[in-house]
Amino acid sequence: MEQRHLGRTGLRVSRIGLGTLTWGRDTDEHDAADLLKTFWEAGGTLVDTADVYGDGEAEYLLGRLIEGLVPRRDLVISTKAGSVPDPDRRFDGSRGHLLSALDASLARLGTDYVDVWHVHAYDPYTPLEETLQALDLAVGSGRARYAGVSNFCGWQLAKAATWQLAAPGTRTRLASTQLEYSLLQRGVEREVLPAALDLGIGLLPSSPLGRGVLTGKYRDATPPDSRAASDHMAPFVEPYLDDTASRIVDAVQTAADGLAVTPLQVALAWVRDRPGVAAPVIGARNAQQLTAALSVEALSLPDEICRALDDVSAPVHRYPDHDWSTL
Numbered sequence: 001m002e003q004r005h006l007g008r009t010g011l012r013v014s015r016i017g018l019g020t021l022t023w024g025r026d027t028d029e030h031d032a033a034d035l036l037k038t039f040w041e042a043g044g045t046l047v048d049t050a051d052v053y054g055d056g057e058a059e060y061l062l063g064r065l066i067e068g069l070v071p072r073r074d075l076v077i078s079t080k081a082g083s084v085p086d087p088d089r090r091f092d093g094s095r096g097h098l099l100s101a102l103d104a105s106l107a108r109l110g111t112d113y114v115d116v117w118h119v120h121a122y123d124p125y126t127p128l129e130e131t132l133q134a135l136d137l138a139v140g141s142g143r144a145r146y147a148g149v150s151n152f153c154g155w156q157l158a159k160a161a162t163w164q165l166a167a168p169g170t171r172t173r174l175a176s177t178q179l180e181y182s183l184l185q186r187g188v189e190r191e192v193l194p195a196a197l198d199l200g201i202g203l204l205p206s207s208p209l210g211r212g213v214l215t216g217k218y219r220d221a222t223p224p225d226s227r228a229a230s231d232h233m234a235p236f237v238e239p240y241l242d243d244t245a246s247r248i249v250d251a252v253q254t255a256a257d258g259l260a261v262t263p264l265q266v267a268l269a270w271v272r273d274r275p276g277v278a279a280p281v282i283g284a285r286n287a288q289q290l291t292a293a294l295s296v297e298a299l300s301l302p303d304e305i306c307r308a309l310d311d312v313s314a315p316v317h318r319y320p321d322h323d324w325s326t327l
Contacts (some may be wrong), residue, residue, distance in 0.1 A: 001043035001297055002055035006278050007175045008200025011115065011146055013076050015272060016294060017046035018193030019283035024057020026230070027285060029122070032061050033069055034287040040070045042294045048178070048204070048281045050080035050120060051105050063110035071316060072111060078204075079105050080150055082131075093131035102138055118178055119143035122152040128156075132163055132171070135155075142247040148176035148201070154191025160232050161199040176202045176276035176278065182271055183248050183313045184210035184240050190317055193276050202278030205271050209293075213240040216253055251312040265296045270309055273300065 003012040018039045023032050036047070059079060066072045081101035092098075100288045102117060110175045117138055119131055135147035149160055157177055164171040177196055181188050181203065188203070196203050209215055218241060249263070256263045271280050284290035301309075 001045075001294070003045070004138060005202070006116070006146065007196075009146060009173070009175045009202075011018050011076070011113040011175065013046040013089070014044045015279050015281050015295070016044060017048050017078075017281040018044055018290070019206065019281040020062060021051040021053050021283050022049065022058075022060040022285065023049070023061050024054030024228050026233075028062070029061055031286050032035075033065055034064075035284060035290055036070055037064050038287045038290050039253045040074060040293070041289075042297075044062070045074065046078065046204075046279050046281075047075050048078045049227035050083070050118075050221060051101050051108075052080075052083045052085075052120070053177055056104070056108055059105055059108035063108055066110060069178065076115040077109065077111070078116040078118065078148075078176075078178075079109070079114050080118040080120040081105065082123065089125065091121040091123045093126040093128075093134075095121060095130050095134045095137070098134035099133065102134075102143055106143060108211050113142055114144050116146045116176060118148045118150045118176070119152075120309075122149075122153070122156045129163060132160060135164075135174075136170070136172050146175040147172045148178065148204075150178040152177060152179075154195050157192055157201070158195040158199070161201060163194070164165075165199070174199070174201050176204050178204040178206055178281070180207045181205035181274075181277070181289075182208050182210040183214060183252065183267055183309060184245050184265060186313060186315045189315065190321055193274075197276045202275045204278055205280045207283070208271040208280035209264060210240050210245070210249075211237045213237065213245055214249060214252055214263060216249055216263040219246075219249060219253070248309075248313045255301075255309060258302075259305070261299060262292065264292055265299050266301065266305075266309075268293060268296045269299045269301050270294065 004015045006013050081098050082091050082093050116254045138144040161174045164173055179188050252266050254265045256266045282293045
């Protein structure tokens with residue numbers, strides 16, 4: 001699998017990442033082992049997790065598979081901290097919480113460092129410089145090799161990255177940002193992606209298949225074994241089952257038919273090759289699904305197909321995102 005630099009850093013990652021959102025909950029150890037081995041054998045390196053996935057079970061499960069199944073040195077492990085199970089405060093970006101969470105992640109993973117450590121979301125109740133200092137301390141102590149943020153909007157990302165760049169050699173440059181990005185969710189193109197491109201931050205798109213909708217599996221009905229049929233995942237999928245999404249899914253199917261490939265391959269190739277993207281993160285449920293996703297490696301979409309998909313899925317971006325004189 002082709003490797004790409006993560007932002008403006010020397011770290012290289014596979015241009016498709018493996019997500020572990022369902023590990024320890026919907027994905028058991030047997031299926032997780034099959035996923036990790038399939039991914040590694042295909043040349044994949046980037047494995048993304050978080051301290052809250054499966055209430056910590058995803059990290060624990062990944063840790064059990066490292067070394068016994070796949071050498072630690074062959075993986076680029078990314079994890080996140082900051083989400084908390086508190087109905088009154090969803091995110092805690094305080095220095096104390098973040099560093100404690102990192103230590104707990106390392107213990108579950110059974111490793112003394114993570115390759116990339118992300119702040120899971122912006123915490124409006126903690127000064128941003130305090131949150132970012134946790135990243136500096138993590139990298140400075142060797143517990144993390146690179147740092148990034150997740151779910152930061154455009155101004156939050158720009159502010160954080162600029163703060164880190166203000167004292168080179170003292171503060172840790174942001175390597176990456178992780179947000180949802182697909183043909184069904186192009187909101188990052190409004191401000192986040194331009195900021196990331198300007199600041200040299202690599203984008204790691206989550207849900208690159210539109211929460212599974214872009215595969216076409218929901219065109220006629222809801223498969224009984226799908227996420228939309230699951231009580232706890234149905235609300236996650238439901239926003240992308242409207243008429244607008246249906247038109248985009250139909251366009252993806254048309255493109256797939258014309259290229260003699262699958263809708264999954266078309267949707268994944270589109271987001272993988274967008275400017276600024278380092279590696280879309282795939283949350284496959286089993287090795288068969290993952291193999292289907294990894295088959296996109298040989299596919300590059302023709303320019304005319306990309307333009308057609310861009311047109312049918314284009315979000316409305318007007319003032320002040322475009323030059324006011326053209327409005």
